[in-house]
Amino acid sequence: MDAVLLRGGKVWDGSGRPAFAADVLVAGNRISRIQSPGTRFPESAIAFDIADHTLIPGLVDGHAHLPFLHKASIADTGDVPPEEHTLRTTQHARVVLEAGFTSCVSGGSAKPRIDVVVRNEINAGHIPGPRMLAAGPELTNTGNLGDERQMHIHRESIAMIVDGVDEMAKTCRMLIREGVDTIKLNISGNQTTPNSRSDQNVMNEVEIRTAAQTAHAHGKRVAAHVRAAASIKLALRHKIDILYHCEYADEECLDLLEAARERIFVAPAIGLLHNLMYEAGEWGITYEKAEAAGVVHQFECAKRVFAELRKRGVRVLVGGDYGFPWTPHGTNARDIGHFVKFFGYSHTQALVAATRTGAAAMMLEGRAGEIAEGFLADLWWSPVSRMTMSGCFRSRVTSSSS
Ligand SMILES: [Zn+2]
Structure with a gap:
């Protein structure tokens, strides 16, 4: 050049x-x-x-989902065939790059090979896009976030459903064989799964340990959806590398996160919570509905936790689950403003989180x-x-x- x-x-x-x-x-x-x-x-x-x-x-999104298709339902995302899905993801890669993001840490691909293939094509110079750490689909348990099946009907979603140690080991090894950089686990429940709630730990400790040991044996990262305090503690015990959400961290969690601050990254994905409260009315999610689903409480908890983690010097990444209709790809930089407004970051601290800290999460510390x-x-x-x-x-x- x-x-x-x-x-x-x-x-x-x-x-x-x-x-x-x-x-x-x-x-x-x-x-x-x-x-x-x-x-x-x-x-x-x-x-x-x-x-x-x-x-x-260049900015770094620490919790990106380039394969998310601006669909309100993750089952609708699952319905899209891999070919169309991959082409749409390449469009999102370009949009996010043109919005200033030169790197993305994936928080989960929606199908096993989409992140991997898009990353490879970007690296080969065939398509424009950010540097990517590619993830597999979110690994979840029966009934947890990403399981959209009913007894009488099979539905795909954005996740792979694994139960037990053997399934976990085999799935992790398969994804690593296919080229992922990161294994993503859904350890906590979510507000969208009423029988696996956000404040509940769902994944068994032996499953978490198996995933972490398998990924780390291959030199890969593990990232985890952890909202509940119990999930945060299990994630830290088993050396999970990137912890997403963390709203329900208790005092013990905060101490443990601080003690691990040289090793871990955390990311609040605050953009999603913010927009579910204020900008999702067009899709039927009013503030009142968001409040009834626990999102407003979650947002208030996130404000407390991430203001505290800032004071304790924990490395926090921007990136807000962009890719839903109410969080369109390309608006990712709004998270930087949220850090200032809701977590007490200075403008400089927020930009450092979006650049230098993000580069460290991309394993480019000292190089980008x-x-x-x-x-x-x-x-x-x-x-x-x-x-x-x-x-x-x-x-x-x-x-x-x-
Ligand atoms: Zn996510």
Whole structure:
């Protein structure tokens, strides 16, 4: 790739210091030089004038579901055949990249090979999209989140249903054979499964242990849907790497999460809760219905827990379960504003969570997530006047392939 010069703008480099005026030269897919404005660069470089813009490290969504199809029902997502489903996912990959997200940690593919195939095609340069850590479908138990079957009818959804140690080991090994980076477990219940509630632990400890041991034996990550306090404790005991939601963390959980802070990442997926309360009326989910389902209480619990985790220095990722009709792909950056408004992050802290912390979750610590010489040129620039951190912006990204 030719050298590209981004000149005339400001640089917010992700280190936490204020933005400063600088020109940035990108060579290949690396940041080559950062110099004072007006410094001479090679004449062969293709120059982009980004005056009145601020250049920042590419954003990282820590809980992405690119295969989610903007359907209110996960069973409707399950109905879509793999071919159509994969093509739609490639569209979402492009939308999310163009919204400034140069990396996505998948929180679950909806079919076994979609994340893997899309990741591979992006890495090969065949389609545009963010870097991806590919997950398998969410592994759930009979009756828990992702089991849409009834006694008399089979329905697929976004999950694979595994019960017992043998099924868990075999399913994990199969997904690893197919190329996933992450095994995703639904350990807690959910507000959408009345007999497996959000505040209940559903998955057995032996199943969790089997998944973690199997994944880690292959050098893979484990991420988990954990809302209940008991689930958070089991996840930590068995060395789960990424913990999603965590709203019902009790004091013991907070202490345990803090003690594990060098090893784990957590992500509140706050965008989904927020929009279920305020922006899902068009799909029949009013504030009152969300409240009756426990979402408002969950949101209040999340505010308390994640404000506390911020103070305790736990690494928290942005990413809000985008891909439902009320959380459309491409609006992912709204989570950054939620961190400021609801968890007490400063603007700088929230952007660091979305960049440097996200890069660490992508296993790119020291190689991406900051604008520094030698780092991957995962970059985004935005008009200064629109740096409100609460919307979805037009963007241009220089490089997504590794
Ligand atoms: Zn999710």
